[in-house]
Amino acid sequence: MYPPPRLTPVHRLSSAAVRALVLVLAAAAALMFAGPAPARAATTARQIPVPTAPMGWASWNAFAAKVDYDVIKRQVDAFVAAGLPEAGYEYINIDEGWWQGTRDSGGNITVDEAEWPGGMKAIADYIHSKGIKAGIYTDAGKDGCGYYFPTGRPAAPGSGSEGHYEQDMLQFSRWGFDFVKVDWCGGDAEGLDPRTTYQAISDAVAAATATTGRPLALSLCNWGYSNPWNWAPGMGPMWRTNTDIFFHGGTPSYGNVLTAFDRNIHPTAQHTGYYNDPDMMVVGMTGLTAAQSRSHMSLWAISGAPLLAGLDLTTLTTETTNILTNPEVIAVDQDARGLQGVKVAEDTSGLQVYGKVLSGSGNRAVVLLNRTSATQNMTVRWSDLGLTNASATVRDLWARQNVATTGTSHTTSVPAGGSVMLTVTGGTEQSASTYNGTSSFSGVVAGSAGLKTVEVSYTNNTSTARPATLTVNGQTSTKVSFPPTGTSPGNISVNVSLFKGSTNTISFSGAPTLEGIVVRPLPGRNGTLITGTGSGRCVDINNNTITNGTDAQLWDCGGGQNQVWQYNGTRKELVVYGNKCLDAYDQGTTNGTRVVIWDCNGQNNQKWNVNSDGTLTNVNAGLCLDAYGAATANGSKLVLWACNGQNNQKWTVS
Structure with missing residues (x-):
C-alpha cells in the first residue's frame, strides 16, 4: 500500500476527569487446577491509576498544511468555548504545514514570522495561557510529508528532523511544546528502520525533558508499518497502528472508521500508559451521520484510544459537542487500568460484542456493534466478559440511564450499521488464580488458550515510574511501566496470551519487587x-x-x-x-x-x-x-x- 500522506497529531498524557481507584481483586483465588495449588500471594486490591490516553484536538483533518497563528488561535478559542478542557481534552496539536524546512546557520528550525508572529513560542504561550497544552509535528526523515505529499503549500525539502533529533526535540521543548508527533514520510522513503529510528527519537525526547524539565509526549506515527505494537511500548505514550483515517482531498466515511478500529486491536501491547492509536477522530465531520459519530466515539472509547478531535472547532454544533463530551463514554476511554477492549463474541457474522475490563471488581464496558444492514437484537453474556451469572447493573451510556439489573446476559435492539454502548457494573468476577513471586511466575495455569488479564501487585516508593520488561512463554516481550505507589503496595494490569495447561511462564525484568499476580480469565477470547x-x-x-x-x-x-x-x-x-x-x-x-x-x-x-x-x-x-x-x-x-x-x-x- 502507498505510504500514507499524513497522520494525525495526537497525544496527551493523562488528565481526564474521572477515575475511581478501587480495584477489588478477589483475594482468595480458587485453585481450579490439578496438581499442587499455588501458594496464597500477598496481592492487593489497590488499583494504581496509569497515565490515560491523550485527549485533545489536531489540525490535520480540517486544515491539512494550511495552518498559521490565526488558524490555531481561532481553534484554541473555540476549544475553550466549547468546554472541551472541562471534559478532559487538553492538547492543541499543530500538524504538518507549520514549517517549510528552513534552518539557521546553527541548524535551528526557523519559521515565517509573517505567519507565526513571535515564532512558535508565541503560539505555545497562547495555548498555555488558556490552561491547555501545546503539540507540534515533525518527520523522522530528512524530508517530511510536506515534501513528498504537498497539500496546499509548495513541496518543502528539509522539513524533517533526521540528523537533528536531539536539537529539534530540545528546541520544541524550549519553545514550550508538551507533545510532538513524529511522522514517517521521509523515514519510509529513505528506508529507515522504524524501531531503531523511533528509539533514537525517544531518547532525544528524554534528553530534552531532562534539560528543560518539561515533559514532551511522543506520538510515533509510522502508520503501523513494521508492527509497532511489538516494539513501541515504552518509547512514547502512543503509536499509530494504521494508515490515515482518510487521505487529504477525500471525505471521511464510516467505513474508514471501522477499518481504523479493526486494525487497532492489539491488547497485549496496550497497558500502563502506552496506547494503540487508530488515528485522530472524524467525529462531526462531513461524511458521518450523528449516529455514526456516536459509534465512532464508542469504538475509540472501548479500545481505550487517544481521543483527538479533528474537525474545525469553529463549526461545532451542540450535537457534536455533546458527542465529544459525553462524560460516561470518556470515562470508559480514560479508565484507570488503561487496558484495551476486545471482541468477545460474534455468534452471527457482523453482530459483534466488544468488552473492556474496567477498574474495580466486576466492572466492564461493552459495545454491541451491528455491521449488518438490518436492525438486530444483540446479547452480551456475562460469561464472555469473565463474570459469573450473578446480578449486575446495565447502563446505556448514550441514553445516560440504567436499563436493567440482571444476571447472565442482557439483550437489546441495535440499529443497522449502528451500535449500543453499555457498562455492566457490580458483577461477580469468575474464579482467578493467585501466584507468589518477586519477578517470575512459572506453572501458571490456563483452562483455555487465549487472552487473560493479569493484575500485578508491587511497591514502588520512589517518585517516578519504573520501566520493566514483561515476557510471556518466550513471546515478543513488551515494556511495562510501574507508577509510584507510595510505601504501600498497589497493582497495575496487563493483558497476556497464554496456552492451555499448567506450563505458562510470566516474568518481569527490571521491575520493582513484586508481591504476586492474579490471573483472571476472559472467556470470550478463549481459543x-x-x-x-x-x-x-x-x-x-x-x-x-x-x-x-x-x-x-x-x-x-x-x-x-x-x-x-x-x-x-x-x-x-x-x-x-x-x-x-x-x-x-x-x-x-x-x-x-x-x-x-x-x-x-x-x-x-x-x-x-x-x-x-x-x-x-x-x-x-x-x-x-x-x-x-x-x-x-x-x-x-x-x-x-x-x-x-x-x-x-x-x-x-x-
Whole structure:
C-alpha cells in the first residue's frame, strides 16, 4: 500500500476527569487446577491509576498544511468555548504545514514570522495561557510529508528532523511544546528502520525533558508499518497502528472508521500508559451521520484510544459537542487500568460484542456493534466478559440511564450499521488464580488458550515510574511501566496470551519487587492452538502481523495472540486476532495454494472442516492444510495439498 500522506497529531498524557481507584481483586483465588495449588500471594486490591490516553484536538483533518497563528488561535478559542478542557481534552496539536524546512546557520528550525508572529513560542504561550497544552509535528526523515505529499503549500525539502533529533526535540521543548508527533514520510522513503529510528527519537525526547524539565509526549506515527505494537511500548505514550483515517482531498466515511478500529486491536501491547492509536477522530465531520459519530466515539472509547478531535472547532454544533463530551463514554476511554477492549463474541457474522475490563471488581464496558444492514437484537453474556451469572447493573451510556439489573446476559435492539454502548457494573468476577513471586511466575495455569488479564501487585516508593520488561512463554516481550505507589503496595494490569495447561511462564525484568499476580480469565477470547503432528509446532502468523495475505507458518508454540485461533463450528472459520480468517489465497484449489490470513468475508475458501483423523480440509478446495514439503522448522510455510494421510497434514486442535 502507498505510504500514507499524513497522520494525525495526537497525544496527551493523562488528565481526564474521572477515575475511581478501587480495584477489588478477589483475594482468595480458587485453585481450579490439578496438581499442587499455588501458594496464597500477598496481592492487593489497590488499583494504581496509569497515565490515560491523550485527549485533545489536531489540525490535520480540517486544515491539512494550511495552518498559521490565526488558524490555531481561532481553534484554541473555540476549544475553550466549547468546554472541551472541562471534559478532559487538553492538547492543541499543530500538524504538518507549520514549517517549510528552513534552518539557521546553527541548524535551528526557523519559521515565517509573517505567519507565526513571535515564532512558535508565541503560539505555545497562547495555548498555555488558556490552561491547555501545546503539540507540534515533525518527520523522522530528512524530508517530511510536506515534501513528498504537498497539500496546499509548495513541496518543502528539509522539513524533517533526521540528523537533528536531539536539537529539534530540545528546541520544541524550549519553545514550550508538551507533545510532538513524529511522522514517517521521509523515514519510509529513505528506508529507515522504524524501531531503531523511533528509539533514537525517544531518547532525544528524554534528553530534552531532562534539560528543560518539561515533559514532551511522543506520538510515533509510522502508520503501523513494521508492527509497532511489538516494539513501541515504552518509547512514547502512543503509536499509530494504521494508515490515515482518510487521505487529504477525500471525505471521511464510516467505513474508514471501522477499518481504523479493526486494525487497532492489539491488547497485549496496550497497558500502563502506552496506547494503540487508530488515528485522530472524524467525529462531526462531513461524511458521518450523528449516529455514526456516536459509534465512532464508542469504538475509540472501548479500545481505550487517544481521543483527538479533528474537525474545525469553529463549526461545532451542540450535537457534536455533546458527542465529544459525553462524560460516561470518556470515562470508559480514560479508565484507570488503561487496558484495551476486545471482541468477545460474534455468534452471527457482523453482530459483534466488544468488552473492556474496567477498574474495580466486576466492572466492564461493552459495545454491541451491528455491521449488518438490518436492525438486530444483540446479547452480551456475562460469561464472555469473565463474570459469573450473578446480578449486575446495565447502563446505556448514550441514553445516560440504567436499563436493567440482571444476571447472565442482557439483550437489546441495535440499529443497522449502528451500535449500543453499555457498562455492566457490580458483577461477580469468575474464579482467578493467585501466584507468589518477586519477578517470575512459572506453572501458571490456563483452562483455555487465549487472552487473560493479569493484575500485578508491587511497591514502588520512589517518585517516578519504573520501566520493566514483561515476557510471556518466550513471546515478543513488551515494556511495562510501574507508577509510584507510595510505601504501600498497589497493582497495575496487563493483558497476556497464554496456552492451555499448567506450563505458562510470566516474568518481569527490571521491575520493582513484586508481591504476586492474579490471573483472571476472559472467556470470550478463549481459543485453541493448532499443533502439527509432524513438527510439534503451532500454526502461527509471523511477528504478530495483521496484513492481509500474510502467510501462515509453523513456529514454536508460545500461546501468543498470533497463534490462538477461534473456531466457529457453524461458520467453519478459523479466526485469529478476532477479525482475520485462515484463507486459501485467491480461492485457490490446486496443490501448493498459499494459506494466508485475510479479513473474514464468509467465502468458502475461508471455511475449514476439522476432521476426526486430525486433518483440516478447506471447504472450497477439498484439500488438506499441509506443512509444505513435510517441513518441521520454524518459519515453514503452510499450503493446501491433496490429502495423503501423512503427519505434515495432521493437527491437534486444543
